[in-house]
Amino acid sequence: MFKDMAIPYPHFENNIMVATSNSSSSIPPVILTQDELKKIAAYKAVEFVESGMVLGLGTGSTAKHAVDRIGELLRLGKLKNIVGVPTSKKTHEQALSLGIPLSDLDSHPVLDLAIDGADEVDPNLNLVKGRGGSLLREKMVEGVCKKFVVIVDESKLVSHIGASGLAMPVEIIPFCWKFTAERLRMLFEDSGCVAKLRLGSNGEPFVTDNGNYIVDLYFKKDIGDLKAASDSILRLAGVVEHGMFLDMATTVIVAGELGVEVKNRYYWSRGQRNL
Numbered sequence: 050m051f052k053d054m055a056i057p058y059p060h061f062e063n064n065i066m067v068a069t070s071n072s073s074s075s076i077p078p079v080i081l082t083q084d085e086l087k088k089i090a091a092y093k094a095v096e097f098v099e100s101g102m103v104l105g106l107g108t109g110s111t112a113k114h115a116v117d118r119i120g121e122l123l124r125l126g127k128l129k130n131i132v133g134v135p136t137s138k139k140t141h142e143q144a145l146s147l148g149i150p151l152s153d154l155d156s157h158p159v160l161d162l163a164i165d166g167a168d169e170v171d172p173n174l175n176l177v178k179g180r181g182g183s184l185l186r187e188k189m190v191e192g193v194c195k196k197f198v199v200i201v202d203e204s205k206l207v208s209h210i211g212a213s214g215l216a217m218p219v220e221i222i223p224f225c226w227k228f229t230a231e232r233l234r235m236l237f238e239d240s241g242c243v244a245k246l247r248l249g250s251n252g253e254p255f256v257t258d259n260g261n262y263i264v265d266l267y268f269k270k271d272i273g274d275l276k277a278a279s280d281s282i283l284r285l286a287g288v289v290e291h292g293m294f295l296d297m298a299t300t301v302i303v304a305g306e307l308g309v310e311v312k313n314r315y316y317w318s319r320g321q322r323n324l
């Protein structure tokens with residue numbers, strides 16, 4: 050493991066990292082919250098950013114730290130000539146407020162690097178994303194970057210996709226959403242799938258930046274072949290995109306109990322991304 054934090058013997062208590070000093074040290078106990086871990090992962094990822102890059106800017110509480118840091122380094126003159134391509138309206142607003150020059154995929158169809166969070170990361174660096182509702186734009190942007198760096202705290206690591214018991218989101222068109230939700234559920238009936246329309250805080254359907262709905266899928270059992278699952282979801286008329294990001298992450302930075310771990314996918318060097 051790549052250790053990067055000067056904090057001895059940390060462990061987790063109720064999702065909070067507690068670092069206690071060892072007997073020969075006078076360093077007092079340090080407690081890091083989950084948000085501080087997210088920030089540590091985000092700052093580590095921004096070390097990959099170089100002046101002149103076109104960057105995919107992710108969405109969510111972890112990515113927000115990375116965007117803040119990029120804005121700060123631009124303001125300090127430590128980064129120059131950065132162009133950002135935001136993955137949501139929210140990130141667009143944040144980046145504008147930080148003075149990060151922005152563009153889009155029409156003008157920049159290939160990006161140098163994207164940094165974003167994830168909801169689940171499996172041992173093969175496959176991801177679930179989109180609990181923040183931005184999966185479609187994230188997949189479009191992160192699918193065309195030469196390097197995709199994912200930033201998580203270690204609570205996001207799972208043995209297999211769906212194992213957290215939390216949602217795997219699917220963006221669908223609003224037309225006859227119940228019909229599409231039921232067809233999604235039936236695809237994964239053998240895995241005990243439950244399909245729920247995502248609601249906003251006002252009790253109305255959550256509407257994505259693209260004017261669509263989200264159906265959250267919950268699995269009681271492993272869904273098995275992820276590529277087959279992906280293909281069968283995408284074959285359903287009414288589905289726009291799903292939140293499984295398969296073979297997309299090139300690096301995953303995990304901040305956790307023992308420090309910061311940088312996990313790399315090695316297919317990169319074999320040129321399989323073809324951008």
Ligand SMILES: O=C(CO)[C@H](O)[C@H](O)COP(=O)(O)O
Nearest residue numbers: 109110111166178179181183
């Ligand atoms: O995919 C996403 C938004 O669509 C987020 O990256 C994902 O939900 C992780 O969020 P957070 O960093 O807040 O835990």
